[in-house]
Amino acid sequence: MSLADIKQDEALPQADREPYRPWSYDLAATDLYIPRLKDGQQRWFAAVTRAGSQQQYARVLILAESTKSKQQWEMVATVDIDDPKQLPQIVLDNDGYATAVDAASQSLAAPVGVLRSAVTDNFATGGETTGKKVFNPSTASQRQIKVHDETTRKFGPRGTTRFAAADPQFADAYALKTTSGALVIFSHTHTQHDAVTAPGLGIVPEKQDRAWLGTSPSPAFTYTFTCSDIAAVPSTPEPPSLLGYGCRRTDAKAAGSSTSV
Numbered sequence: 001m002s003l004a005d006i007k008q009d010e011a012l013p014q015a016d017r018e019p020y021r022p023w024s025y026d027l028a029a030t031d032l033y034i035p036r037l038k039d040g041q042q043r044w045f046a047a048v049t050r051a052g053s054q055q056q057y058a059r060v061l062i063l064a065e066s067t068k069s070k071q072q073w074e075m076v077a078t079v080d081i082d083d084p085k086q087l088p089q090i091v092l093d094n095d096g097y098a099t100a101v102d103a104a105s106q107s108l109a110a111p112v113g114v115l116r117s118a119v120t121d122n123f124a125t126g127g128e129t130t131g132k133k134v135f136n137p138s139t140a141s142q143r144q145i146k147v148h149d150e151t152t153r154k155f156g157p158r159g160t161t162r163f164a165a166a167d168p169q170f171a172d173a174y175a176l177k178t179t180s181g182a183l184v185i186f187s188h189t190h191t192q193h194d195a196v197t198a199p200g201l202g203i204v205p206e207k208q209d210r211a212w213l214g215t216s217p218s219p220a221f222t223y224t225f226t227c228s229d230i231a232a233v234p235s236t237p238e239p240p241s242l243l244g245y246g247c248r249r250t251d252a253k254a255a256g257s258s259t260s261v
Contacts, residue, residue, distance in 0.1 A: 012210070025051075029050040031047065032046070035097060036093075042064055043064065044063060044064035044065065046061065048087070057080070060183075060185060062076050081230065081243050082139040083139065086232065086241065086243050087183075088181070088183055089179045089180075090176050091176075100174075100177075101175040108181060109181065109234045115233070116229075117165070119131065119188055119227070123163040123192075124190070125148070126148040135239055136239045140242040140245050143245075144242075144245065151192065158197060164193070165190055165191075169187065170187040181233045181236070182235070184240075190224075193222045194223075195255070202218060203220070205221070208249065209223070212249075212253065220255035223251070224249070224250050224251035227248075230243045
């Protein structure tokens with residue numbers, strides 16, 4: 001459970017709160033990928049854990065040594081894979097170590113900046129500007145586009161919704177060498193701006209928004225979402241595949257009385 005989840009949950013009526021269930025993993029179904037790193041580099045490693053009767057569910061975890069307190073480790077990213085069969089094979093050396101890759105390297109078909117822009121475009125335009133050009137049409141990409149298509153129509157003629165890119169709250173990216181290129185785990189941040197189209201109308205905050213907005217209606221709200229994404233990126237000039245993503249609402253605020261967006 002993230003800090004945003006905790007804040008959101010605490011603002012709900014007791015009857016609407018779901019019981020908290022701590023994460024647990026079967027170590028027998030977990031693979032660790034520890035990269036060789038140079039002196040001075042932040043230490044991190046990846047874990048792929050599987051669950052289900054046929055191990056049909058997979059989650060990638062990134063754990064990094066805290067930059068504030070050495071010898072303490074933080075889970076800095078978790079993201080589910082839509083189809084574990086799509087997870088590329090991570091290369092190991094003779095000693096069993098993985099190889100860290102610079103996610104911003106131009107040797108990759110799509111450096112992390114391109115990936116981040118493309119996933120944001122899936123939300124902002126339904127992928128029409130760059131998202132559909134950068135990515136293969138995977139399940140994860142289609143889910144992001146579906147969010148755009150459904151959310152921008154939710155108010156009908158009474159309101160509008162626009163998505164936009166925001167500076168990433170977490171700019172770090174983590175990548176491991178695979179047999180075809182790299183597995184890249186990164187984060188992006190986007191906003192969603194909802195506004196009414198006529199004076200006198202108002203938007204009532206939904207339950208999940210009340211930790212930030214309270215219960216008072218407003219003509220416009222802006223929501224911030226922080227997301228984790230994972231992509232298989234080839235080293236050849238071929239489209240990468242978005243393998244999974246997850247988003248959490250991390251802020252919301254009333255945007256004033258104007259109906260403009």
